[in-house]
Amino acid sequence: MVKINENFLKLPGGYLFPEIGRRVRAFSAEQPPMPLIRLGIGDVTQPLAPVVIAAMERAVEEMGRKETFRGYCEETCCAYDFLRFAIQRSYKEQGVDIADDEIFVSDGAKTDCGSIGDIFGLDNVVAVCDPVYPVYVDTNAMAGRAGSYDGERWTDLVYLPCTAENGFFPDLPEGGKVPDLIYICSPNNPTGGAATREQLKTWVDYANAHGSVILYDSAYEAFITQPGIPHSIFEVEGAKTCAIEFRSFSKTAGFTGVRCAYTVIPKELERGGARLRDLWNRRQGSKFNGVPYVVQRAAEAVLTPEGQEQTKEAVAYYLNNAKVIKEGLSAAGLTVYGGENAPYIWAQTPGGMGSWDFFDLLLKKACVVTTPGAGFGPSGEGYVRLTAFGDAEETRSAVERIQSVLK
Structure with a gap:
């Protein structure tokens, strides 16, 4: 009889991002009132540099x-x-x-x-x-x-x-x-x-x-x-x-x-x-x-040298998105970290709300996808992660939507 690696059976139900995907798909099936803006998974959106x-x-x-x-x-x-x-x-x-x-x-x-x-x-x-x-x-x-x-x-x-x-x-x-x-x-x-x-x-x-x-x-x-x-x-x-x-x-x-x-x-x-x-x-x-x-x-x-200059443009683009997110969420009253030397913003949930609860709130009320901090470990509870890798216009729109929800 073949024996499996039973360590796999000890793993929680799913990797963090597939679980996010499951919730997003379920919400999408309900015909959300606005197009979804994804600031969750850290996937880039800018094209490869011309020299590449x-x-x-x-x-x-x-x-x-x-x-x-x-x-x-x-x-x-x-x-x-x-x-x-x-x-x-x-x-x-x-x-x-x-x-x-x-x-x-x-x-x-x-x-x-x-x-x-x-x-x-x-x-x-x-x-x-x-x-x-x-x-x-x-x-x-x-x-x-x-x-x-x-x-x-x-x-x-x-x-x-x-x-x-x-x-x-x-x-x-x-x-x-x-x-x-x-x-x-x-x-x-x-x-x-x-x-x-x-x-x-x-x-x-x-x-x-x-x-x-x-x-x-x-x-x-x-x-x-x-x-x-x-x-x-x-x-x-x-x-x-x-x-x-x-x-x-x-x-x-x-x-x-x-x-x-x-x-x-x-x-x-x-x-x-x-x-x-x-x-x-x-x-x-x-x-x-x-x-x-x-x-x-x-x-x-x-x-x-040419490649470095061209790729720096994309990095600067994402860092500007990070600045928009950080400043916008701070103006909305959230306590926010990161976003200055990194493409990630780490935002504390309001009023002691759980990470997944805040994720669901932003998904269903703002149609913005984030990443619940609890998925990164016990000390991540009470936070959500947002990425700066989105389109600049969509990023600004997402921040405005979140501000509206938090009013």
Whole structure:
């Protein structure tokens, strides 16, 4: 008799966003009075930059000629040299020296954040910020590191509360289990906060002192505008011996439907007598055949000077949406965070209303889709997340609708 992975049976009924989709579909079937405006799921709306399209067109033409056709990518780290070197240069521009063979290109930061657990034992203690991007929790639960779900928390995870009181950045744990794997996302999804160098240094020192590994998700680093906020954890002294960094072209350059990202694992990072870079290289070589050549050429174009200028325009567009949402909701009387170095706005619900209740209110009265904070963990209760990735006119209209509901 085949045995299934029973950890899947411990998962709550559904991933957060499918549940949102179910509620939205049910409401849509009732013929809402206004067109829905979606500020929930963080999917981009602006088209790919012209330089990216041109690079893809050239690559497609190459694939149509025998002399330039490409099959499997057999170069280092499942990535073509041209893209690894371009990523290496982009780090250098941020003041970080990374070797090209420490860079692993993949089809998404979500994929890598979920798959990185393959190189770690199941008995490692995992710490997650609370609220948290659900992928960090769910993938560890699937592997068996999370224990059982009690309706609110996973029994074996270490939850690091991120609240208004600590600026939505976790304090070091005091007593209890010492975490081996520590997920940190900055700029943060869902709260929109961005960690300072001093805050990251505290965790880097902790990880090095305890032999822990920080799994650092910097998928939104392109949205950092405030001087002094690190774009990479490797800007912090000591990080190369304790951190793995995930980055993505999805929100930076509109690649949500194109799919390309990369993970950086320094050779200095060793645990159990092995270089984690080598373990990940072995894992990728066995389970992954690389990102398509056409997509890697597109990603390379993003990192050219022309590509940087064009993609910055889209980032600025989304950040202006974030400003409109933050200022509009604040004017409506809500307490609002984020939206300055990140494309997410974290709004406290009015009058102690539950997250899902406020979600339903905005859906049914304003025809605006948000994301209930409770779906991101216990400390997310009492908040909703809004994204800045929508159309500018629709974003302004959504804010006006919400203001009308809250009068």
